[in-house]
Amino acid sequence: MDVEGIYKEAHALLEGHFILSSGNHSNRYLQSAKVLEDPKRASMLAEALAKLIQESGIEVNTVCAPALGGILAGYELARALNVRSIFVERKEGNMELRRGFEVKQGEKILICEDIITTGGSAMEAAKIIEELGATVVAFASLANRGFCQREGSDLKPKAECKLPNKVPFFALDDFAFEMFSPEECPLCKAGSQAIKPGSRNA
Numbered sequence: 170m171d172v173e174g175i176y177k178e179a180h181a182l183l184e185g186h187f188i189l190s191s192g193n194h195s196n197r198y199l200q201s202a203k204v205l206e207d208p209k210r211a212s213m214l215a216e217a218l219a220k221l222i223q224e225s226g227i228e229v230n231t232v233c234a235p236a237l238g239g240i241l242a243g244y245e246l247a248r249a250l251n252v253r254s255i256f257v258e259r260k261e262g263n264m265e266l267r268r269g270f271e272v273k274q275g276e277k278i279l280i281c282e283d284i285i286t287t288g289g290s291a292m293e294a295a296k297i298i299e300e301l302g303a304t305v306v307a308f309a310s311l312a313n314r315g316f317c318q319r320e321g322s323d324l325k326p327k328a329e330c331k332l333p334n335k336v337p338f339f340a341l342d343d344f345a346f347e348m349f350s351p352e353e354c355p356l357c358k359a360g361s362q363a364i365k366p367g368s369r370n371a
Contacts, residue, residue: 170217172312172342179204182344186361191286194354197346198366199312201283205241214311214341215245221339222250222279225320227307230277231255233298235264235290242311243281250279257294264293272303285310285340288317288332308338315345 234243247254
């Protein structure tokens with residue numbers, strides 16, 4: 170599957186000058202919401218991701234996604250795996266399992282995001298799930314930003330990766346874009362003005 174091509178076709182692989190959530194700058198940005206707005210495309214990607222997970226032999230009872238960005242990807246992956254879909258969300262800055270969702274002792278949970286960069290949000294979700302007695306058996310995302318090593322990739326993890334080494338991470342492709350600190354950004358030095366993704370229709 171040409172995942173990069175699918176992102177480009179959906180106008181979800183943006184080129185320009187962007188401020189990332191980390192504060193660093195990049196000339197490329199992934200906007201997975203644009204990919205997932207088409208239900209057929211979302212289903213196709215989720216089914217491909219589910220196939221990787223099923224082929225690994227890992228048993229999954231439930232998919233849990235961090236809100237807001239992971240909800241659609243998590244739901245579609247749960248549907249492809251034929252399991253339950255839940256999500257955690259922030260309340261006053263802290264992740265919580267709300268809306269009547271519950272997990273059982275020993276329940277096998279997969280944490281799903283649309284994109285995983287360092288895995289910080291995924292790990293917050295995992296912490297909540299494990300505190301409630303369930304077991305996190307895997308992490309998954311449609312795209313991997315290249316900080317963490319997904320199953321089947323030769324890309325080595327970076328020091329910033331927060332996902333645990335002993336829990337598998339599944340993704341469809343790596344998108345290891347160049348990033349620059351604002352002080353060292355060549356785009357800034359060339360006079361370009363950085364924008365935050367989501368602004369100016371990005």
